[in-house]
Amino acid sequence: MPEIVGELDSKSYDLCVEKSEKRVALAGASAGLVQARRVALLLGFCADTVYRPDMDRILISACLVGRPVRYNGTDKTTDAADIIARWGCEGRLVPLCPEIAVGFPTPRPPAEICGMDGGGADVLAGTAQVVEDIGRDVSALYIRAAHDTVAFAKRYECRHAVLTDGSPSCGSTFIYDGTFSGVTRPGMGATTAALRQANVHVWPETQIAALDALLRR
Numbered sequence: 001m002p003e004i005v006g007e008l009d010s011k012s013y014d015l016c017v018e019k020s021e022k023r024v025a026l027a028g029a030s031a032g033l034v035q036a037r038r039v040a041l042l043l044g045f046c047a048d049t050v051y052r053p054d055m056d057r058i059l060i061s062a063c064l065v066g067r068p069v070r071y072n073g074t075d076k077t078t079d080a081a082d083i084i085a086r087w088g089c090e091g092r093l094v095p096l097c098p099e100i101a102v103g104f105p106t107p108r109p110p111a112e113i114c115g116m117d118g119g120g121a122d123v124l125a126g127t128a129q130v131v132e133d134i135g136r137d138v139s140a141l142y143i144r145a146a147h148d149t150v151a152f153a154k155r156y157e158c159r160h161a162v163l164t165d166g167s168p169s170c171g172s173t174f175i176y177d178g179t180f181s182g183v184t185r186p187g188m189g190a191t192t193a194a195l196r197q198a199n200v201h202v203w204p205e206t207q208i209a210a211l212d213a214l215l216r217r
C-alpha cells in the first residue's frame with residue numbers, strides 16, 4: 001500500500017480532477033477509454049495523498065477502476081465513474097481482482113457456474129462447479145479466490161464491496177447460466193457468496209449511486 005499522508009478537501013479534489021483530465025488529454029485517449037482512464041488516473045494521483053480514517057473503505061473489483069484484468073483483457077466501464085473517482089480521492093477504495101490474485105492470467109478462457117440453479121454458495125459447498133469453456137473445472141481456484149478475498153476485506157476493514165455483476169466470482173444479482181450462450185439467471189458468484197457469508201455488503205456496479213448516498217448520510 002502507498003504511504004498515506006494529508007487529507008482531502010474540495011480544493012485538492014478539484015486539483016485531482018484537473019490533473020487527471022490533463023493526463024487523459026496528453027495520453028490522447030479515445031472517447032471510449034476516457035471514463036475508465038479518468039478513474040484510474042485519479043486513483044493513481046490520489047492514492048498517496050489522501051487519508052481519511054473516518055471513511056468506510058470499499059473493496060472494489062479491479063476491473064471497475066480501469067485495470068484490464070477481465071478474462072478478455074479489458075476493464076469494465078460504468079456510468080458511475082465520477083463517484084468511483086471521488087471515492088478514490090476520499091481514500092475509500094481497496095481494488096482487487098480475486099481471479100488474478102490466485103494466479104489466473106489475462107486473457108483467460110471464460111468460465112461459468114454450471115449445474116441447475118447452482119450459484120456461488122453452491123460452488124463454495126462443493127455442489128456446483130465453475131467450468132471454463134474449454135471444459136476445465138476451475139472450482140478449486142475460485143473457492144480459494146473467494147476465501148482469500150474475504151481475508152483481504154477483513155484486513156482492510158471493508159464493510160462494503162462493489163463488484164462487477166455477472167462474473168462467476170464477482171456477480172451479485174445475476175450470473176451466466178453455464179451454457180456459454182450469453183443467457184443469464186439470478187444468482188451470485190463464489191467470491192460474492194463468501195463475502196456475504198462474512199457479513200460484507202456486496203453491491204453491483206449498477207447500485208454505486210445508492211451506496212454513495214448511504215455512505216454520505
Ligand code: SF4
Nearest residue numbers: 061063070097164170
Ligand atoms: S474476477 Fe471480478 S475483478 Fe476480476 S476481472 Fe472478473 S469481475 Fe473483474
